[in-house]
Amino acid sequence: MTTSSQNPAPFPPGEQGELLQALAEQRELLLITVRGIGDAQAAERTTVSELTLGGILTHLVRGERVWMRIMVKGDGELPEGMLDLEQYRMAEGETLAGLVQQYERVAQATEAAVAALPDLDRSVPLPRTPWSPPETVHWSARRILLHLIRETAQHAGHADIIRETLDGANSTAQR
Numbered sequence: 113m114t115t116s117s118q119n120p121a122p123f124p125p126g127e128q129g130e131l132l133q134a135l136a137e138q139r140e141l142l143l144i145t146v147r148g149i150g151d152a153q154a155a156e157r158t159t160v161s162e163l164t165l166g167g168i169l170t171h172l173v174r175g176e177r178v179w180m181r182i183m184v185k186g187d188g189e190l191p192e193g194m195l196d197l198e199q200y201r202m203a204e205g206e207t208l209a210g211l212v213q214q215y216e217r218v219a220q221a222t223e224a225a226v227a228a229l230p231d232l233d234r235s236v237p238l239p240r241t242p243w244s245p246p247e248t249v250h251w252s253a254r255r256i257l258l259h260l261i262r263e264t265a266q267h268a269g270h271a272d273i274i275r276e277t278l279d280g281a282n283s284t285a286q287r
Contacts, residue, residue: 124227131232131257132223134240138264139219142172144283145271146208154208158277165274166202168267174199176218176260180225183256188237188248195241222260229253 123129123136146154146165154166178191192197197262202211226232232254238244251259276282 116191123223127232127254128226128229131254132226134191135222135257135264136259137217138261138268139215141283142168142264142268142271143215143269145268145275145281146212147286148281149208149275153278154211155202156278158274161274163200163268163270163274164202165271165278166206166208166211166273167200168271169208169215170202170206171199171269172264175263176222176256177245179256179260180218180222182239183234183236183253184225186234186236188239190239190241194239220225226253226257232257242284264282 123132126226146169149165154169155164157164169237174193174196181191204209230254234253235250236253237254238249238251240248272283
């Protein structure tokens with residue numbers, strides 16, 4: 113079993129490793145979608161949506177950092193930037209290569225944080241958001257990982273549509 117391209121060590125055995133492998137596979141599909149484009153293309157809107165390929169990467173980097181903070185700290189505090197809508201935009205001066213490097217680093221941090229857990233049953237309170245129910249909600253580390261897999265897969269699909277609209281390429285054809 114292999115891990116992200118930047119971390120040659122195998123995933124931990126068992127459920128943790130299997131979920132990390134599933135997340136790594138979704139990340140890989142997303143990164144295939146941005147292969148071979150430049151910074152201007154990464155920042156270009158191609159649909160009625162505000163999403164861009166660079167914006168999706170920015171959001172996934174921020175989201176994964178936020179969720180790992182929630183899982184590791186377990187204090188129920190709202191992480192800085194969690195609700196910042198700028199996380200969906202590629203900032204002025206950012207490069208696609210820089211975003212990809214950030215994404216690879218956050219993947220390594222996620223893999224290390226999950227590998228350090230004794231199991232995935234660790235339960236943490238979620239931070240309060242405007243859409244939260246009145247009572248505190250708790251999620252297990254397992255549910256957080258499943259959420260990251262779902263979020264990454266959903267945005268990989270968005271990225272595929274954006275890329276196909278941009279220049280006709282798609283992740284399936286580039287695999």
